Amino acid sequence: MTEATEALAVPLRETHAPPAPPHRVWTVALAGLGALLCALDIVVVSTALPALQADFGASLSELEWTINAYNLVFACLTLTGAALGDRFGRRRMYVAGLAVFTLASAAAGLAGGSGQLIVARVVQGAGAAVLLPLTLTLISEAFPAEKRGVAIGVWGGVTGLGVAAGPLLGGAVTEGLSWQWIFWLNVPLGLVMLPLAARKLTESFGPRPQLDIVGLVLAAVGLTGLAWAPVRAPEAGWGSAEVLVSLAVGIVFVAAFLRWEHKGARYPMLRLALFKNRRFSTANAAAFLGFASLIGALFMITQFFQTGLGYDPLKAGVRILVWTATPLLISPIAGALADRFGTRPFMLAGLLLQGIGLALLAWQVEPGVGYGSLVGPLIVAGVGISMVFPSVANAVTSAVPLGDAGVAAGVNNALRELGGVFGVAVAAAVFTTYGGYGSRTDFLDGCGPALWAAAGIAAVGAVVAVFAPSRAAVE
Template structure:
């Protein structure tokens, strides 16, 4: 950043707006397609396998290529890569809308996920470049609120479009948004780069394959079983490739992810927190959205509206948590927020029974949602603050990759618990039989995350760690010169 003028007010505003919109559309497409599955089955003649992969294809590409997208942005320019990712995302959305078969839709969703993987981690890198440390928490809080709105509006948005127009429009709507934000980003944002003069190509290959192995296993496990040779082999291969990646990074001249960052308690605990938070959160959301339809009898749109008690809380709570974290540090909000998420899920699960009314569930939904909203932006702030500003793209990529892997594992684990405890779709009572034990496991996952959050450094200790890391980074740069 040496020699560059400090970002002015208009640049910061544009950065926050454009980065938040990119994060919004990437998050929206994680969940919006779920509401379209019945329509896709009828219109495209899609099989159950096709329907599963309509979701999984996006999530796999998204998770596996997150670090790659961040690294490419650091090398060729974050603004340029961000705009390119948005255009890829928009082009893939056209392909998805025009799909005539389940196979065509799956291919389009893979490309969509690849585009999103170049978008999401760079939103945080762009914000971190534009905002000084003392204002970054508030900015990331607003970013978190908009991202949360993307998740929260997914079921409502999808249900309204499917019932009012057609399923194709959940993809068509991405096209003008993606194209407009890409053009404005090239015009209104400033370019920034990471500190490494060349890409770590072996590292990119190893981490991409490792993430694929680790995510393929939970994606396939619900269909073929956790004990199958394919699932066990995929997990073992993923772990072996992670070890190989770490060994390579230790000796690489320009490592993709400097291993010294993992010696930072702030960086390591924030990554642990996000993994277990999203194991709990996405697994719970997978069952909650079905509870309103199967267990309580609502249609897609009405069910989507009722999820807002949980999903809409980040719009208000995340910016407040981000602002307060600038004053009190990230740790209290991670600990309290994740505790509220877990306790809220326990509270809700205890109330669920055949014939339960929606008003009975509102309070625990709001309680858990506020906790989730408190944790989400403060984790992002912690992980990007723990590294030099030039490496925020890599930090965000690491954090987002672990977030997506956690979500994939959460769905697979809770689905397995649901099935093993007699859960099914024959009746509301049959669904609730499996829902309750699965949700208790989801709450327990949040509890593990609380332990990680409790290990995070205090505000003063985190600041000391950042200064030590900055001194080390400056020394390495000087020695390379």
């Protein structure tokens, strides 16, 4: 054993007993708030981009990276964050991730230029990559399988609220205060949560006595390559050397990671046998496709309400709430019903509704369309994704032994984030093929096909959900 691995090989302490009922309330509350912070910062910056450009004189590329820096690091390190929680303690790493996220939020608020802001967003993404997967793991530890659906439903609803409130909060804060406050708002909430998490959460560990450092590095580099390519493709082109090399590096390193985990790692961070479990593999595929559809559609719809319909950022955010706020109402109910009837019906119905709603919305994209014509499709799509959020998370965590819950949550979150990156890339590629930003008509010409593409991705997810087993089969 090397000196480095000896330093990491602290005594293993497995804690799988659920905490006392009062602590379950705190677990759901703190897990939900942690997920809310992470989800908010995925989208909250989008409505502040004009203010950032005015303050910093930022280029288009710099503005893109204020968003991409967070999302890329978040997507590529979330599996690492889950593994660190398994090894060094989920409560401990939750607190560490929250502390990093809070400090980085303060740094973003203090940024004096676009370069400083991008660096702060990178660190913020690293904190979120540790924080978010552990929110789901903590819930899995706190609740027995038969009661987990309600808790995960609440978690899913709050996560959806973060996505919903992002454009609205960003627009309101930027107009009413300044763009800096979209980051400063994280700080007091983080400072309140830190001591509560240290006192109220129950510590637990995964089953591996050593950290799989080689696996962590291979996974991080591979996921970075796969995520970098679609982020850069709209500007550099899919046939550019940068994008092709990025894809090649991603594929090679992911393949090396899988081989290492299968044959080389003494204590693999990811047991590949988990993917033989049909419930686990189909739920993760549905998560990837569901988020690709959701984030790709969100990318277009937020622009459609502003560029296509002429609303300012705040008014656009308010009108989109009929779509994005539904998880807060529907997800807890769907989670509770999934405990009783199984997760497959809710994954399948949710992805179908999401696809139908987006298809109806794409059909309505034309000059002069009234907001009233869009409300119905937005609600249908919102109810759909509200059913997908908790059912996918419940299926993933209930399909694996409790000791693997942390890594299972990490895989699920990594695939969701990668799905979001993929969805935006697909939407942007379709949009530029059929339209552009030259005029409102050009925009509408591209927006409709891009939403049809998002609907198609949801339909593929529904096909995947057909093959999911209705009940858990832990392997």
